[in-house]
Amino acid sequence: MSAQVRREKTLWPVEDSLDELAALAEACGAEVVGRMSQMLNKYSPLYIGKGKIDDVLDVIQAEDADTVVFDDELKPSQQLRLEDLLKVKVIDRSTLILDVFARRARSAEGKLQIELAQSEYLLPRLAGQWSHLERLGGGIGTRGPGETQIETDRRLVRNKISRIKKELKKVRVRREGQRNNRRRSDLGVAAFVGYTNAGKSALFNKLTSSEVMERDQLFSTLDTTTRQVHLPSGAPATISDTVGFIYKLPPIVVESFGATLEELAEADVMVHVVDANSEYAERQIEVVDKILDDMDLSHVPRILVLNKMDLLTETEPDQPGVQSLDSPSDAKALLSTNGEEPDFATLDPSQLGEDLRGEISCVVLASAFKGWGVERLRSVIDVELKEAAERAEQVAEVVG
Numbered sequence: 001m002s003a004q005v006r007r008e009k010t011l012w013p014v015e016d017s018l019d020e021l022a023a024l025a026e027a028c029g030a031e032v033v034g035r036m037s038q039m040l041n042k043y044s045p046l047y048i049g050k051g052k053i054d055d056v057l058d059v060i061q062a063e064d065a066d067t068v069v070f071d072d073e074l075k076p077s078q079q080l081r082l083e084d085l086l087k088v089k090v091i092d093r094s095t096l097i098l099d100v101f102a103r104r105a106r107s108a109e110g111k112l113q114i115e116l117a118q119s120e121y122l123l124p125r126l127a128g129q130w131s132h133l134e135r136l137g138g139g140i141g142t143r144g145p146g147e148t149q150i151e152t153d154r155r156l157v158r159n160k161i162s163r164i165k166k167e168l169k170k171v172r173v174r175r176e177g178q179r180n181n182r183r184r185s186d187l188g189v190a191a192f193v194g195y196t197n198a199g200k201s202a203l204f205n206k207l208t209s210s211e212v213m214e215r216d217q218l219f220s221t222l223d224t225t226t227r228q229v230h231l232p233s234g235a236p237a238t239i240s241d242t243v244g245f246i247y248k249l250p251p252i253v254v255e256s257f258g259a260t261l262e263e264l265a266e267a268d269v270m271v272h273v274v275d276a277n278s279e280y281a282e283r284q285i286e287v288v289d290k291i292l293d294d295m296d297l298s299h300v301p302r303i304l305v306l307n308k309m310d311l312l313t314e315t316e317p318d319q320p321g322v323q324s325l326d327s328p329s330d331a332k333a334l335l336s337t338n339g340e341e342p343d344f345a346t347l348d349p350s351q352l353g354e355d356l357r358g359e360i361s362c363v364v365l366a367s368a369f370k371g372w373g374v375e376r377l378r379s380v381i382d383v384e385l386k387e388a389a390e391r392a393e394q395v396a397e398v399v400g
Contacts, residue, residue: 012247012283020247020280021071024096028103033063046085047078053085060088069096073250076125094121094250101253109171116164117252123157126150175262187228188237188385190303191267193292195284196244198275199307202368204241207378224263231382239381240267247287254291261295268388269301269361269381276306276365301361301388303380310367317365319376 012020014037022032036059038052046053047070056068067089068082074092082090098121101114192200204210208227226240240263254261264270272288274281292298309317362380366373 012280016280016283017071017247021069021093021096024093024100025069028096028099030067030069033065034059045078046081047072047074056086060086067091069093072248079125093248094252097246097248097250097253109168112164112167112171113257116161116168117250117255117257119157119161119164120252120255121250123154123161126153126157172262188235188269188388189240189263189267190237190269190271190381190385191240191242191264192271192273193242193264193288194244194273195275195288196246198244198273198278198284199368200244200273201241203271203273203305203307203366203374203377204239206368206371206374208239226263229378231385232379233382233386235382235385237381237385245288245291247283249287249291254295264292264295264297264300267300269303269384270297271303271305271377271381272360273305273307275308277308277311301384303362303364303377303384304360305364305366305373305377307366307368309365309372310370316367316370316372319365319373 018035018037022035025032036052036055038048040049044050048056059065060068065088068086068091070082070090070092072092073094074082074090079090079092098114098118102118105111105114192204194200204225204227208229210225210227224240224242226238228236228238230236242261242263243257270292272285274285278284289298292300361384364373364377364380366377368374
């Protein structure tokens, strides 16, 4: 069963967040048999209120559940106390996300990155596994094997983390060499970003004639794939497909996937792909914006691609008539203008608001499945990279 505590207004409504938590659990092979939430006005050392424990126990017994999943990252002490009280396995959202990543990792690099994230998540939780020894106090039984074992476990995990970081450093050096080669070749770089399962890989494949794995599942892509293409102007460029984001993405995942996400820092333009058919599209845009903000990448020009348009209309929609915006704009307004569904056939970016954290330079309506908007996107990337090159030349002249 799944559970969440609300203490203040959050980005997503609780039911929507629990829906996504259920999808993560199902991606790990679990069957969700119940859910509940609680509003707390103050911190609880148990995460949930003491009275709620009985409610959770009732569901566990009625449904014969063997695991309870919480929608926030639990402190090691909270996880331990909850397991003592509930008598079943207790995990949190971060654990689920790490498990899905582990199931999806295919390349050696991807496996290393998720192994690092799992090890760093485990390290502070080792103490909890041995806390029953600490509760015995001093004297016989609190030294020797117990103390030796936890220190041994910690040392083994730390050694593992050190080894993985060394391997990933080699990956970073290799990627930096590849990026230096691209810089020397004056190749513009466009990077695909977006919420998990927005269709980035499918669109990337259409644009680059590649065969990156594309599936209707969470985190089907964990590895950055880069391809060189020739744009309509004849200029060569590189296009990168990157790992998808998700609500409450654990910071250790972002840190562990640093070698992969460094590609975003090198991008001249980012292609933000959105599942326009998703009822959570607005909030997914906000999640991606927030993560890019946290990575200090909000200044990078962005092309907003509303993908999966074939699920909203039977005929290919006209592309927006305005290609550029004069100021940062609120992309979520694209998906709910004045509380009403927008007319995608006549969508105009000038309708947007003024408070988007990222710089939306243009909007493309697309369907990777139907091939809609692919050539439009190719042309837009061409224009954006040309403008980025011109800005770089102006900066070079000023510095020179």
